Structures are given as structure tokens and as C-alpha cells.
Amino acid sequence: MNPILPTSTVGSLPKPSWLAQPETLWAPWKLQGDELIEGKQDALRIATKEQRDRGIDIVSDGEQTRQHFVTTFIEHLDGVDFSRRETVRIRNRYDASVPTVVGPVSRSKPVFAEDAACLRQQTDQPIKWALPGPMTMIDTLYDGHYKSREKLAWEFATILNQEARDLQAAGIDIIQFDEPAFNVYFDEMRDWGVATLERAAEGLRAETAVHICYGYGIKANTDWKASLGSEWRQYEESFPLLQQSTIDIVSLESHNSNVPTDLIELLRGKKVMLGAIDVANQTIETPDEVADTLRNALRFVDADKLLPSTNCGMAPFPREVALAKLSALSAGTGIVREELSGTPS
Structure with a gap:
């Protein structure tokens, strides 16, 4: 049985240096062919053990088998040409060279099901897998075929639903859709973004989650955060929906952000996966800092619906920093569990 306040990570963890260049997003693989397949699964096993050793209750793959949380999924789809590159503005923050949609998009076979089955074999604990959300997928491409962000998002939503059903069959307990685009494109989110997200999650028995953050701790994101002022109220647009x-x-x-904690009240009745670990700063949180973040949130969410987690993925961190942060998350959560139960954690 899961403890109260089950801990989790949101996304990526640093990869071993023998697999990919450390502290680098989109780091190229250092292995090839069968060695790469074996190396990815070895890294997945290591990431699973490292999470368990540090008291994480809901275990993920740490995105060890993926170069990037969006493009690795898209690489396996038909209708997208990675050799035809265009420069687009990603989430209105930075320019990037991206692949082009050249025809109808489809998925000829499961993308992550084998890796998910490998994760399931490593632990009896609940396991979570992240997929990119439809809006964030279309924001990471140049559309040379549909000429409609909405139409392409609906196509991706159908493909994501197929993939999510395969992940569910592989034993995944929670399927998370990453939608940082929800913090930027408010009109589209209201008009069809949430609807396409629901289509991606349609008919699943597994629990579903949506992750909306302010991005990895890279300069383009930290500069954007610095421009947002003393209160970040972007969630006010998405949470009611x-x-x-x-x-x-x-x-x-949440932690070290300017998000007003009382915005969580807008989610009353939903489970809340709260970011209590900062991914834009290598300073290791103390258990007391984590506990304070959780206590503040508990004014607006019932304890049985709170899941302490990280703000975002930690791929750009040194491994020792990421792992120390996981330990802090567990220790801080333990403090609050003890306060709630009146018994030692």
C-alpha cells in the first residue's frame, strides 16, 4: 500500500557518463546498435534502483532510454522528416532547429512499451511513464502538411492514446502527459488544448497526470522566469479547466518559484503532484525546506491527494546533485508524514 504523500519525480534524471554526455540536453548517445539498446536498459535499471534507494515511492524510468522528452517519441512516427529542418520559436522563448511534418502522422508500432515492461520488471512499486502532450508536440515541429496546429494536435492525441494503452498493458500505473505549452498559449489551451489532452487520456484504467512547468533549468527558461515578475499566475489560466x-x-x-501557493485551491478535488525540488538551482534543498513547501500546499490540497515531486526533470544536473535532491525530497516528506500521522516515518 502506498504511504500518504507518495513521492515521485516528474521527468528526467541524469544519464550515466558511459551512455551520454553528462549535464547536456539532447546529448548524443555514446553507444550504437545492440550495445545502445543494452546500455539504455542498464541505465533504466540503475535509475530505478537509485530512486528506490532514496525513498522514492512512485518510480519512473528517469527518461534513460530517451534523448529528449518530446523528440524521441516523434522520431518513431511516420509523417515526420528529421532531415528536413526548419527553425521555429519554441514556446515563444527560444529558436530551435526542428523536424518537419511532411505527411499524415501515424504510429506503426509501440514506441516505449518494451522499455516500460523492463521498468515493470524492476520493482513492485507503482511506476509512472511520461509522454509529451499534444500541444507541446506541435510546438516542437514545423508543420508543412496540415497547416493547422489544432488539426495536428488532434492527430497526435489519437497517436498518444494508442501509445498510452500499450504502456498501460505493459504495467504502467500512472501515465503523465507533459504540457509546458499550457503555460504559454492560453487561447489555444482553452479552445482545444485541454480537449486534445483528454483525447490522449481517453479510456485509460491507469491514472493520468498532466505536468505543466516553467521548463528545465536552462538559460532561455531562467531568463523567461526572470521576466515574469513577482507573481507567476499562468496556472490561473489552466487550473480551472x-x-x-x-x-x-x-x-x-512550486519550490523556489513565484507561483502563489493558493492557486492550488483551483484544483480542489484533483490529486496534486507538487514540485518541492528546484531544478534550476544545484543547491541541495534541506529536508526542512521541502517540508515547508509541502506544509504550505496542504492548506489548499488534502493530504491524501498530495504527491511530493520535483519541479521538472533533472537531466542537466550532475548525477550526485540530482540524487542528493531526491534524498532531500524523501527526507522532507518524511517530516510531514510524521506530523500528519503522529508516528515516526
Whole structure:
């Protein structure tokens, strides 16, 4: 049985240096062919053990088998040409060279099901797998075929639903859709973004989560955060819609952010995966700092619906920093569990 306040990570963990260049997003693989397949699964096993050793209750793959949380999924789809590159503005923050949609998009076979089955073999604990959300997928491509962000998002939502059903069959307990685009494109989110997200999650028995953050701790994101002022109220746009949606869990950034904690009240009734670990700063949180973040949140979410987590992925961190942060997350959560139960954690 899961403890109260089950801990989790949101996304990526640093990869071993023998697999990919450390502290680098989109780091190229250092292995090839069968060695790469074996190396990825070895890294997945290591990441699973490292999470368990540090008291993480809901274990993920740490994205060890993926170069990037969006493009690795898209690489396996038909209708996208990675040799035809265009420069686009990603989430209105930075320019990037991206692949081009050249025809109808489809998925000829499962993308992550084998890796998910490998993760399932490593632990009896609940396991979570992250997929990119439809809006964030279309924001990471140049559309040379549909000429409609909405139409392409609906196509991706159908493909994501197919993939999510395969992940569920492989034993995944929680399927998370990453939608940082929800913090930027408010009109599209209201018009069709939440609807396409619900389509991606349609008919699943597994719990579903949506992760909306302010991005990895890279300069383009930290510069954007610095421009947002003393209160970050972007969640005010999405939370009321998500509270009414079919999605089970909403994941948000909190610790060391300027997000007003009382915005969590807008999600009343939903489970909340709360970011209590900063991914834009290598300073290791103390257990007391984590506990304070959780206590503040508990004014607006019931304890049985709170899942302490990280703000975002930690791929750009040194491994020892990421692992120390996981230990802090567990220790801080333990303090609050003890306060809630009156018994030692």
C-alpha cells in the first residue's frame, strides 16, 4: 500500500557518463546498435534502483532510454522528416532547429512499451511513464502538411492514446502527459488544448497526470522566469479547466518559484503532484525546506491527494546533485508524514 504523500519525480534524471554526455540536453548517445539498446536498459535499471534507494515511492524510468522528452517519441512516427529542418520559436522563448511534418502522422508500432515492461520488471512499486502532450508536440515541429496546429494536435492525441494503452498493458500505473505549452498559449489551451489532452487520456484504467512547468533549468527558461515578475499566475489560466477535466493528477512547479501557493485551491478535488525540488538551482534543498513547501500546499490540497515531486526533470544536473535532491525530497516528506500521522516515518 502506498504511504500518504507518495513521492515521485516528474521527468528526467541524469544519464550515466558511459551512455551520454553528462549535464547536456539532447546529448548524443555514446553507444550504437545492440550495445545502445543494452546500455539504455542498464541505465533504466540503475535509475530505478537509485530512486528506490532514496525513498522514492512512485518510480519512473528517469527518461534513460530517451534523448529528449518530446523528440524521441516523434522520431518513431511516420509523417515526420528529421532531415528536413526548419527553425521555429519554441514556446515563444527560444529558436530551435526542428523536424518537419511532411505527411499524415501515424504510429506503426509501440514506441516505449518494451522499455516500460523492463521498468515493470524492476520493482513492485507503482511506476509512472511520461509522454509529451499534444500541444507541446506541435510546438516542437514545423508543420508543412496540415497547416493547422489544432488539426495536428488532434492527430497526435489519437497517436498518444494508442501509445498510452500499450504502456498501460505493459504495467504502467500512472501515465503523465507533459504540457509546458499550457503555460504559454492560453487561447489555444482553452479552445482545444485541454480537449486534445483528454483525447490522449481517453479510456485509460491507469491514472493520468498532466505536468505543466516553467521548463528545465536552462538559460532561455531562467531568463523567461526572470521576466515574469513577482507573481507567476499562468496556472490561473489552466487550473480551472483541468479541475473540470478527466485528468486525475495535475503536476506543477512550486519550490523556489513565484507561483502563489493558493492557486492550488483551483484544483480542489484533483490529486496534486507538487514540485518541492528546484531544478534550476544545484543547491541541495534541506529536508526542512521541502517540508515547508509541502506544509504550505496542504492548506489548499488534502493530504491524501498530495504527491511530493520535483519541479521538472533533472537531466542537466550532475548525477550526485540530482540524487542528493531526491534524498532531500524523501527526507522532507518524511517530516510531514510524521506530523500528519503522529508516528515516526
